[in-house]
Amino acid sequence: MSAEQLTETRIGRLANWNVAIIAITAVVLVIAAASVNSFGTAQNFGFLVLDLLPIALVALPMTLVIVTGEIDLSVASTLGLSSAVMGYLWNANQPIETIIPVCLLLGAVLGAINGFFVTVLGLPSLAVTIGTLALYRGLAFVVLGDGAVADFPAVYTDWVTGTIAGTPIPNVLIVLVVLAVIFGVILHATPIGRAVFAVGASEQAARFAGIRPGRLKFWLYVASGTIAGLAGVLWTLRYSSARADNGAGLELAVVAAVLLGGVSIFGGKGALPGVIAGVVLLGSLQNALRLSDVSNEALNVVTGVLLIASVLGPNLIRRRT
Numbered sequence: 001m002s003a004e005q006l007t008e009t010r011i012g013r014l015a016n017w018n019v020a021i022i023a024i025t026a027v028v029l030v031i032a033a034a035s036v037n038s039f040g041t042a043q044n045f046g047f048l049v050l051d052l053l054p055i056a057l058v059a060l061p062m063t064l065v066i067v068t069g070e071i072d073l074s075v076a077s078t079l080g081l082s083s084a085v086m087g088y089l090w091n092a093n094q095p096i097e098t099i100i101p102v103c104l105l106l107g108a109v110l111g112a113i114n115g116f117f118v119t120v121l122g123l124p125s126l127a128v129t130i131g132t133l134a135l136y137r138g139l140a141f142v143v144l145g146d147g148a149v150a151d152f153p154a155v156y157t158d159w160v161t162g163t164i165a166g167t168p169i170p171n172v173l174i175v176l177v178v179l180a181v182i183f184g185v186i187l188h189a190t191p192i193g194r195a196v197f198a199v200g201a202s203e204q205a206a207r208f209a210g211i212r213p214g215r216l217k218f219w220l221y222v223a224s225g226t227i228a229g230l231a232g233v234l235w236t237l238r239y240s241s242a243r244a245d246n247g248a249g250l251e252l253a254v255v256a257a258v259l260l261g262g263v264s265i266f267g268g269k270g271a272l273p274g275v276i277a278g279v280v281l282l283g284s285l286q287n288a289l290r291l292s293d294v295s296n297e298a299l300n301v302v303t304g305v306l307l308i309a310s311v312l313g314p315n316l317i318r319r320r321t
Helices: 003-035 042-067 075-091 096-120 125-144 154-161 172-189 191-201 203-208 213-239 250-260 272-291 296-320
Strands: none
Touching (some): 042 172, 075 096, 075 125, 172 213, 172 272, 191 213, 203 213, 250 272, 250 296, 272 296
């Protein structure tokens, strides 16, 4: 089989999985709206978007990171440390207009630390980001302790929890849509995106093609940290509560959503539309189960099952095509 035929076959398999996950998501939404009280209401739509927002935001750069064959498990701890620093600075009477850029810059620095260990020192990203997962979360507790900081400016908290005038559409959906378009264009319509896929398919071949995998991965980790920092800011403003444990466990949901969307854990394959569908599927199931008074332990089981399904599903499709 030629390289062109192999590429076409891989694209076809990915398309099959993307169609499947989008169809499954649509079916789940219809069934949930018909069978779960309040699921289909405008109010619940707003809550669903707010619940999905941090997962969806962090999943955008995570998609590119995983397509290169790497992973970032420190994103939830980066979110938590961003929230803790936000609370600390607010307690120190710093203006919110200064705090938000500082939190974004902090996220970028934390991502750069991951990128340095992975690309400069050549350490495996799984081990590195498990280590920084614990490190960043620990630093969050050092910064803020076990307490919480509240009373953030109403103009910001109201915007994050509010809706576009005359509609049930949350304001923060604008942020998600803009960033999704940006990352989608980068991944699917620019030389950077082609380099991402090339590195994931074969790092050695990418080097022969003039691509610098280390530099590319480093900046993807910076992007991942920055977006996680932004997610920490929005999380804090949504609940008007800065805590060191904000976002704990979010990395599992993010990875599950990305893999559900058809991104190969081994790199080289993936598409953002499928990832968005994976985020909606995961969030909708969790939302419907919460409305049905299902325990958090059961929700963790569902997330784990979906994570396993996200690995098995594309493999089964590949064997049948």
